[in-house]
Amino acid sequence: MYIIDRRLNPGGKSLVNRQRFLRRAKASVQRAVRDSLKDRSIRELDRDGEITIVRDGVHEPTFHRTAQGGNRDYVLPGNKEYLEGDTIPRPGGGTGGPFAGTGDGADEFRFILTREEFLDLFLDDLELPDLAKRRLAGAVVEGVRRAGYSTTGSPSSLSIPRTMRHALSRRLALRRPSNADMNRLDEEIERLERQAPLGADDASRLEHLHQERARLERRRQLIAYIDPIDLRYRRYETTPKPVAQAVMFCLMDVSGSMTEHMKDLAKRFFALLYLFLTRCYRHVEVVFIRHTDRADEVDENTFFYSKETGGTLVSSALDKMLAVVADRYRPEDWNIYVAQASDGDNLAHDNPQAVSLMQNSIVPIAQYVAYLEVGREEDPMPAGTFPKASDLWQGYEKVIAPKGRFVMRKVHHRREIYPVFRELFQRRTGRAEAQ
Amino acid sequence: MTGRADELLFTGSGWDFDMIRRVYDAVEEVAIGEMKLDIYPNRIEVITAEQMLDAYSSTGMPLFYKHWSFGKQVLANEMLYRKGMRALAYELVINSDPCISYIMEENSATMQTLVIAHAAFGHNHFFKNNYVFKQWTDAEGILDYLNFAKRYIMECEERHGQAAVERLIDAAHALMHQGIHRSPRARPRDLKAEAAREAERQAYQERVYNDLWRTLPRGAKQASARAEKRREALNLPQENILYFLEKTGPKLAPWQREILRIIRLIAQYFYPQRQTKMMNEGAATWCHYRIMTTLHERGRLTDGAFMEFLQSHTNAIHQPAFDSGHFSGLNPYALGFGIMQDIARICTAPTEEDRVWFPEIAGTGDPDGVLKHIWANYRDESFVAQYLSPHLIRRWRLFKLDDKEATPELRVDAIHNERGYREIRHALARHYDIGWEEPDIQVVDVDLAGDRKLILEHRVNNGVLLAESDADKVLQHMADLWGYDVCLNEIDPESGKTLKQHRAQPHSPSPG
Numbered sequence: 001m002y003i004i005d006r007r008l009n010p011g012g013k014s015l016v017n018r019q020r021f022l023r024r025a026k027a028s029v030q031r032a033v034r035d036s037l038k039d040r041s042i043r044e045l046d047r048d049g050e051i052t053i054v055r056d057g058v059h060e061p062t063f064h065r066t067a068q069g070g071n072r073d074y075v076l077p078g079n080k081e082y083l084e085g086d087t088i089p090r091p092g093g094g095t096g097g098p099f100a101g102t103g104d105g106a107d108e109f110r111f112i113l114t115r116e117e118f119l120d121l122f123l124d125d126l127e128l129p130d131l132a133k134r135r136l137a138g139a140v141v142e143g144v145r146r147a148g149y150s151t152t153g154s155p156s157s158l159s160i161p162r163t164m165r166h167a168l169s170r171r172l173a174l175r176r177p178s179n180a181d182m183n184r185l186d187e188e189i190e191r192l193e194r195q196a197p198l199g200a201d202d203a204s205r206l207e208h209l210h211q212e213r214a215r216l217e218r219r220r221q222l223i224a225y226i227d228p229i230d231l232r233y234r235r236y237e238t239t240p241k242p243v244a245q246a247v248m249f250c251l252m253d254v255s256g257s258m259t260e261h262m263k264d265l266a267k268r269f270f271a272l273l274y275l276f277l278t279r280c281y282r283h284v285e286v287v288f289i290r291h292t293d294r295a296d297e298v299d300e301n302t303f304f305y306s307k308e309t310g311g312t313l314v315s316s317a318l319d320k321m322l323a324v325v326a327d328r329y330r331p332e333d334w335n336i337y338v339a340q341a342s343d344g345d346n347l348a349h350d351n352p353q354a355v356s357l358m359q360n361s362i363v364p365i366a367q368y369v370a371y372l373e374v375g376r377e378e379d380p381m382p383a384g385t386f387p388k389a390s391d392l393w394q395g396y397e398k399v400i401a402p403k404g405r406f407v408m409r410k411v412h413h414r415r416e417i418y419p420v421f422r423e424l425f426q427r428r429t430g431r432a433e434a435q
Numbered sequence: 436m437t438g439r440a441d442e443l444l445f446t447g448s449g450w451d452f453d454m455i456r457r458v459y460d461a462v463e464e465v466a467i468g469e470m471k472l473d474i475y476p477n478r479i480e481v482i483t484a485e486q487m488l489d490a491y492s493s494t495g496m497p498l499f500y501k502h503w504s505f506g507k508q509v510l511a512n513e514m515l516y517r518k519g520m521r522a523l524a525y526e527l528v529i530n531s532d533p534c535i536s537y538i539m540e541e542n543s544a545t546m547q548t549l550v551i552a553h554a555a556f557g558h559n560h561f562f563k564n565n566y567v568f569k570q571w572t573d574a575e576g577i578l579d580y581l582n583f584a585k586r587y588i589m590e591c592e593e594r595h596g597q598a599a600v601e602r603l604i605d606a607a608h609a610l611m612h613q614g615i616h617r618s619p620r621a622r623p624r625d626l627k628a629e630a631a632r633e634a635e636r637q638a639y640q641e642r643v644y645n646d647l648w649r650t651l652p653r654g655a656k657q658a659s660a661r662a663e664k665r666r667e668a669l670n671l672p673q674e675n676i677l678y679f680l681e682k683t684g685p686k687l688a689p690w691q692r693e694i695l696r697i698i699r700l701i702a703q704y705f706y707p708q709r710q711t712k713m714m715n716e717g718a719a720t721w722c723h724y725r726i727m728t729t730l731h732e733r734g735r736l737t738d739g740a741f742m743e744f745l746q747s748h749t750n751a752i753h754q755p756a757f758d759s760g761h762f763s764g765l766n767p768y769a770l771g772f773g774i775m776q777d778i779a780r781i782c783t784a785p786t787e788e789d790r791v792w793f794p795e796i797a798g799t800g801d802p803d804g805v806l807k808h809i810w811a812n813y814r815d816e817s818f819v820a821q822y823l824s825p826h827l828i829r830r831w832r833l834f835k836l837d838d839k840e841a842t843p844e845l846r847v848d849a850i851h852n853e854r855g856y857r858e859i860r861h862a863l864a865r866h867y868d869i870g871w872e873e874p875d876i877q878v879v880d881v882d883l884a885g886d887r888k889l890i891l892e893h894r895v896n897n898g899v900l901l902a903e904s905d906a907d908k909v910l911q912h913m914a915d916l917w918g919y920d921v922c923l924n925e926i927d928p929e930s931g932k933t934l935k936q937h938r939a940q941p942h943s944p945s946p947g
Contacts, residue, residue: 001459001477001555002533003452006486007540013489014509020601021506050514060504061609061908063874063893063901070899072838075863077765078756079834079850087844088836111510112517 021058022117028053033113033121034418049118052110119279144236153233162232170230176223177216185213245283246335246367248274249321250303253342255292255312262374266341267304268417269372273339276425287324291317293347297324314346314392315353322361331365338362338369344390355395363401370424371396375412444735448543455479458548461735462556465726470803472560472722475534475574479555482537487527488512490537494705495527497535498581500588500697502604528554530562530708532574545740549747552726557719564811565714567707577704584697591690603691606912607677607698613876614677614699615706665882672877672892675699676913679878685887686918695916710814710869717771718810721779724748724772754831774818775806777827788825820864825856835862840898874901876923887919894928901925906937914939 022029032051082088113121149162192198192206250270254263277284288303289295292310295317321338329336346354363369373393399406409420444461445454459479466472482490492509493499525546527537536554538547562568573580592600607614666672673679677699681692708715727748731741754769755761779802781789790797796805813821828851835849835858849855849862865871880890893901906923914921918941925935 001456001463001479003455003459004478004480005452006480006482006537009482009486011483011485011489013486014492014505016501017492017503017506018509019506020501020503021510024503024601058503058507059908060605061905061912062612063610063876063906063909065874065899066902069840070895071840071897072899073848073862074836074838075765075833075859075866076757076762076836077754077831077833078758078762079832080756080758082834082847082850084847084850084852084855086847088847089844090838109507109511111514 022113022121025053025058026121028057029113030121033118049113050110051113052108055109058109119275122275143239145239147235147237149232150235151229151232153235157234157236159232159234163226163230166230166232167226170227171223171225174223176225177220182213182216182220185209185216189213245285245333246277246337247285247287247329248277248337248339249287249289249324251289251291251317251321251338251340251342252303253292253312253314253317253345254290254308255345256309257312257345258343258374259376261376262341262343263304265374265411265414265417266372268414269341269370269411269421270339272417272421273337273370276421277337285329287321289317289320289324291320295320312342312345312347313350314342315350315357318354318357318362322357325365336366338366339372340370341372341374342392343375344373344392346390346392348391351391351395354392355398358396358406359399359401363399363406366405369401369406371406371408372420373408373410375410442735443737444548444730445544445740446737448545450542450544450547454544455547455551458544459551459555461730462548462552462726465729466552466556466560466722469729470722470725471807472556473564474556474559475532475563477555477559478533478535479551480535480537481540483540484516487524487537487539488516490527491524495529496581497529497578498585500585500604502608503601504605504608526550526554528558529577530558530568530572530574531577534559534562534574543743545736545743546747548730548736548740549723549727549744552723553719556726557722558715560722560807561711561715561718561810564807565707565711565814566812567710567814571707572704580700584701587697588694591694595690600694602915603694604698606916607695609909609912610677610680611698611702612873614675614695614702616675616678616703617706617870662880666880669881669883671881672879674875674877676876676878676891677702680913680916683881683883684917685883687916691916710816713767713771713815713867714810714813714818715771716768717773717775718806720748720752720768720772721775721806756832773827773831774822774824775809777824778802778806778809778822780826781824786826792824793822815867816864816869819867820860823860823863825851828856828859833859833863835859871896887917889913889917889919889921891921891923893923893925895925895934896928898927900935901937903937907939910937910939911942914941917941 029051032053149159189206189209192202192209195202198206250273252258252263252266252270274284274286286300288298288300290298290303290308291313292308293313293316294310297320298306317340325331325336358369373390393408393410396406396408407424409424411417411420444458459477467474488509490497491512492505499505525539525542529535534555536550536559538550538554542550562574568574588600588604669679669683677695680687681695681699684692687695727736727741727744730736731738736744752766752769752772754766754773778796781793781797782799782802782805785793785797799805809818809822832851834847834851835855837846837848839846849858851859875894875896877892877894878889879892881887901923910921910923920941921939923937924933925937926932927934
């Protein structure tokens with residue numbers, strides 16, 4: 001009997017099968033993942049979670065009998081009152097017995113996706129616009145890579161082929177007697193010794209051979225098979241790896257005119273953007289700036305969950321943002337993303353100020369600016385009529401920016417968030433062709 | 436290093452490798468020394484819960500080819516496990532030589548003892564001695580074969596593309612249960628014997644030759660005779676559909692035939708397990724119960740450990756009544772163990788009734804010997820048919836319920852009384868007969884020289900047809916493999932009428 005401890009064997013034996021399954025069911029899993037957005041709160045957005053898909057695409061059919069019709073019998077335990085010949089009403093409207101087992105099986109298949117799988121599917125085929133500003137910046141990661149061989153090192157990095165090659169060439173160069181040489185001598189000696197009466201010639205030859213053998217043996221001992229000088233170790237070198245880093249500014253109007261619903265829409269958009277950025281950059285910093293008629297930099301919790309009242313001065317937030325940039329994020333080193341959410345209300349005299357800040361100071365340094373105008377849920381947007389655009393919207397429309405750098409969208413309902421987000425970040429195959 | 440024979444094997448619930456060895460030796464002493472079990476050499480492997488989940492998903496085998504359906508099982512099992520809806524099995528055992536048992540690191544010391552008695556001795560003995568396993572499986576070769584299969588399929592994926600291989604395996608999996616030889620085949624005659632036979636026939640024909648026969652009118656009979664001959668040349672009818680496709684499919688490439696063969700052979704390997712599930716579990720349960728009780732009696736297990744064992748043992752053999760809400764069919768552990776315990780009782784303390792029903796074993800006083808004989812020579816169906824005793828039927832209060840399509844109500848056909856015993860026993864045995872429980876589907880005809888349409892027949896039993904949507908999907912797979920039209924007729928064996936017909940055309944003009 002053997003006992004083998006397999007606990008330290010590498011796990012994830014079924015990973016390949018799992019991936020194959022997800023690939024096969026990709027379409028339906030993706031749909032389920034996106035639908036699940038509706039039911040998840042922002043904090044849970046990137047957790048692993050349960051997914052339900054229809055069984056159809058991943059069903060494995062077999063020949064088996066139906067659960068309905070025909071004549072059957074069942075043998076069951078636990079009879080309490082029945083006598084032979086008793087009748088029992090057919091349960092379940094005549095579709096087989098209650099005891100027939102599971103029948104044709106459920107139509108749904110439920111399972112749990114890990115966080116990575118979830119995000120991969122969720123953000124599949126989206127890309128960040130313009131990743132030009134990849135720079136070597138303060139946060140550099142040390143990467144390790146192979147760099148030749150060295151004569152010192154840890155036993156685990158011993159390179160056996162290299163070592164053996166060196167040993168072989170040293171043995172050849174120093175003429176270490178080989179096993180074959182020794183065998184030949186031994187055979188010769190043995191042959192001579194077996195001839196019982198030795199002639200004088202043979203006797204001296206035998207003597208000579210013994211001496212020769214002793215000499216070779218000594219030589220073999222002096223010249224080792226493998227000598228410490230043969231040892232070669234794989235050498236590793238650390239190299240700095242550039243890390244693309246990004247900072248994301250979330251600007252939000254928290255003045256009285258913003259309802260809870262609007263804030264929720266904005267939150268969702270920010271959450272999506274954050275998720276997306278964390279997929280693209282190793283380092284993503286997030287700066288939350290909320291504003292009424294003056295702007296503060298706050299932490300995430302305050303940003304999303306505290307209440308504030310006051311007037312509205314959009315330019316205050318833009319000013320604040322520029323101050324933070326000047327203070328901490330040099331535009332040469334950082335990819336800057338700006339997402340602004342507002343209901344579009346602004347004090348009339350502030351609009352020109354805000355637009356000019358946006359045009360002259362922010363768009364030139366930012367990778368990407370998104371302005372999201374959130375509306376009331378009940379705003380019907382009837383077809384054919386154009387509701388009057390807000391002042392801020394009208395102002396921002398005049399901002400001139402390279403294509404795709406500055407975008408504006410209106411959102412009224414939670415379900416529109418994801419489509420809008422997708423639209424903004426869709427992988428643009430057309431552009432690739434144009435290049 | 437066995438401790439003294441009256442020492443406690445362990446105290447507390449922690450275990451280490453020395454303890455496992457001690458426990459193994461003690462269990463072996465009872466199993467081999469007293470019960471005289473005959474086992475393959477054992478290999479016990481300790482694994483984690485995650486590894487157990489992985490092992491589940493590839494039908495318990497340590498190595499298996501890759502396919503998405505196993506990934507689906509992992510996900511489903513993981514979900515159930517993580518939500519606490521299902522506990523993992525404590526053990527998993529593989530019918531191979533040496534016999535590999537996986538035990539989980541989370542198990543307590545008592546559970547490890549139980550698992551060793553159950554798997555490494557109970558199942559192991561059953562695998563080695565039962566005639567179905569002896570006849571159909573090669574315990575020595577299975578791991579090597581799986582290794583070959585895994586490598587071969589991987590190479591095919593590299594050469595022919597993952598998608599093509601996946602499609603093929605999908606189709607083969609759908610037909611897996613129709614890929615089994617249910618009885619050993621007659622060996623094909625060799626050419627020499629065939630030629631001698633042909634010459635003998637020829638000589639007979641010449642001897643009885645009479646020109647008058649030529650004048651007889653020839654009719655439809657001739658055509659049917661030709662069809663008869665054609666069928667015979669293809670060994671039709673053939674119930675092993677995968678075998679038929681592998682040997683005869685006109686459009687399959689050699690690598691596709693080899694993969695069909697691999698899947699067919701693996702299905703064949705698992706066939707004995709499906710035929711003996713209840714007995715196998717019953718035997719293992721009986722062994723562990725016997726061994727654990729003996730160890731406790733000798734003072735080698737603490738009372739606490741024995742209580743823990745009993746707790747888990749009674750859970751395993753719990754059989755809810757049909758109306759309890761927990762009922763989901765007969766529990767194979769419970770039924771197998773129940774019948775075996777009953778046999779042991781009949782051997783040692785028979786009643787008058789037992790002497791009438793089981794004269795050959797009643798009062799022999801050697802339950803170990805009788806059970807070993809039964810384990811070696813029966814499968815689930817014959818085991819129930821032979822050994823389900825009136826005593827057990829009464830104890831379980833088994834009854835038989837008839838569900839006839841023509842009547843609006845279910846009828847209680849037999850209960851635990853003199854008139855009912857044989858009826859119940861017969862019906863229950865039928866439920867364990869795989870040949871009866873699975874639809875009888877055969878390839879009946881194909882005209883390879885003509886339109887090559889493959890014709891299959893399902894001989895409908897008791898008027899229960901095939902589940903339609905699934906049947907159509909499987910048929911589609913089959914058409915893709917065959918490369919031409921496929922037609923499945925569901926036939927009522929009594930009247931010969933066709934009750935339903937399924938057809939499928941191949942998707943792609945050529946599967947290769």
